[in-house]
Amino acid sequence: MNKKTLITILAIILVGAGFFYILQNNKKKNQEQVAIVAEKNANVAVRTVPVKREEISGEFTVNGTFLPNRQADISAEIGGQLVALYVKEGSYVRAGQSIGRLAGEKLNVNVSNAQANLAQAQSALSRYEAAYKTGGVTALQLDQARLQVQNARAQVQSASLQSGDTNVISKISGIVNQKKVEVGSVVAPGTPIVEIVDISSVKLKVDVDQALVSQLSVGNIVKVKPDVIDGDLDGRITFIAPSASGALKFPVEITVQNSFNKLKAGMYGTATFNRTGVNNVLTIPREAFVGSVSDNQVFVVRNNIAYLTKIQSGVNYGDKVEVVSGLKEGDVVVTSGQINLTDKTKVSILK
Numbered sequence: 001m002n003k004k005t006l007i008t009i010l011a012i013i014l015v016g017a018g019f020f021y022i023l024q025n026n027k028k029k030n031q032e033q034v035a036i037v038a039e040k041n042a043n044v045a046v047r048t049v050p051v052k053r054e055e056i057s058g059e060f061t062v063n064g065t066f067l068p069n070r071q072a073d074i075s076a077e078i079g080g081q082l083v084a085l086y087v088k089e090g091s092y093v094r095a096g097q098s099i100g101r102l103a104g105e106k107l108n109v110n111v112s113n114a115q116a117n118l119a120q121a122q123s124a125l126s127r128y129e130a131a132y133k134t135g136g137v138t139a140l141q142l143d144q145a146r147l148q149v150q151n152a153r154a155q156v157q158s159a160s161l162q163s164g165d166t167n168v169i170s171k172i173s174g175i176v177n178q179k180k181v182e183v184g185s186v187v188a189p190g191t192p193i194v195e196i197v198d199i200s201s202v203k204l205k206v207d208v209d210q211a212l213v214s215q216l217s218v219g220n221i222v223k224v225k226p227d228v229i230d231g232d233l234d235g236r237i238t239f240i241a242p243s244a245s246g247a248l249k250f251p252v253e254i255t256v257q258n259s260f261n262k263l264k265a266g267m268y269g270t271a272t273f274n275r276t277g278v279n280n281v282l283t284i285p286r287e288a289f290v291g292s293v294s295d296n297q298v299f300v301v302r303n304n305i306a307y308l309t310k311i312q313s314g315v316n317y318g319d320k321v322e323v324v325s326g327l328k329e330g331d332v333v334v335t336s337g338q339i340n341l342t343d344k345t346k347v348s349i350l351k
Contacts, residue, residue: 043348046337048301049288051327055279056317061272064206066226067253068199068265073180073192074170076102081186082193091176093196099176100168100193118152125149174198175261197265202258204235204269207249211315211322216240216273222254223272226263233257235271247294283320288333289313293321299334299341300327301349306334308343 076082080102087099128145131137178195181187204224208216216237224235235254245251254271256263263269290297296313299306311326327333332349334341341347 043304043346044306044337044340045350046299046301046306046334046341046347047350048332049285049335051282051284051323051329051331051333053280053282053329056281056283056315056320056322059272059274060212060315060317061270062206062208062252063268063270064204064254066202066256066263066265066267066269067205068174068197069201069203069255070172070174070198071177071265072172072174072196074099074168074194074196075190075192076100076168076187077189078102078166079186079188079191080166082181082183085179085183085193087176087194089176089179093170093174093176095170095173097170098167099170102166102168102187115156118149118156121145121149121152168193170196172196172198174200199258199261199263199265201255202263202265203238204254204256204271206252206254206271207245208252208273209315210244210248210250212273213240213250213252216252224254224256224269225272226267226269228267229262232272281315282323282327282329283317284323284327284333285335286316286319286321288335289321290338296326298327299338301332301334301347304347304349306341306343306345306347308341 082100083103084101085099086101087093093099125145125148128137128142132139132142174196175198176194177197180192180194187193218237218240220237222235222237223232225232233256235256237252238255239251239253241251243250252271284298286293288298289295290299290308293313293316296311298309298311300309301307309326312324314322314324316322334347337347
């Protein structure tokens with residue numbers, strides 16, 4: 001190997017070493033930059049608002065569901081075969097109206113037999129009374145004959161009542177909402193024949209917070225806004241539950257006259273209540289809560305770390321909720337991005 005070739009080989013080795021050094025140095029810099037970016041991206045982006053005190057209007061709204069004024073299953077009082085049904089779904093029925101009839105042939109036979117037994121007992125009593133005057137029977141035998149007449153008369157009344165029960169009578173006025181059985185079916189006593197719903201008036205049932213229900217009274221006029229009808233309707237509070245249903249909410253019923261049956265049971269509506277306005281209420285937005293408001297959990301941000309915090313909520317004012325305890329004015333709560341958070345997660349606040 002001559003000197004020129006050796007120099008060329010050494011030059012190639014030096015150039016290769018230089019490239020290797022540069023590549024290694026660049027790789028180290030890239031890793032450092034990736035680490036810096038990863039550290040920055042470890043913070044979850046969230047939006048926040050400060051907890052503050054404010055004046056709250058005395059008007060508040062509560063959503064609920066309309067219930068019928070009355071609803072009942074009309075049943076047969078005796079068993080038998082349904083041979084006639086005089087109404088159909090959608091028919092209007094008056095209280096006391098017959099809506100169907102059961103087969104009564106056997107019951108009519110019972111009435112005839114009871115009447116025959118009564119006639120026989122009365123005939124026997126007449127003979128005993130005549131014989132008693134001549135001393136042919138004793139006073140005990142006469143009393144027994146009279147008792148048989150009383151028993152036979154009671155049997156006639158009982159059979160007649162059962163015979164009359166073949167007519168199925170509605171106990172309320174309303175509209176036939178559902179037919180439960182078909183003509184020809186054999187039904188037992190108490191089997192529902194039709195369901196009747198009275199919606200001449202409807203009741204909006206809402207749950208009112210404990211802090212508000214004490215300001216309501218039966219008879220108060222309330223504005224009601226059905227979801228499916230334009231405009232407000234006047235309703236009257238007809239029931240306030242004496243006991244909470246849960247989460248310190250009290251069921252309240254507001255009766256609304258239902259002209260032309262436009263409102264149907266099961267529809268949604270909103271009741272607007274008025275009360276005295278309040279000042280200096282500590283509030284947070286409804287969207288600050290993790291899960292539902294009743295879970296009473298929010299994320300509080302301190303030094304760019306989100307802490308899952310248990311609080312106690314108070315009155316629900318629609319898009320704002322009163323805070324009773326667990327937060328103070330100036331605390332910062334997360335309102336967006338909670339789904340990506342766990343307790344003590346690092347966050348970056350979006351402006």
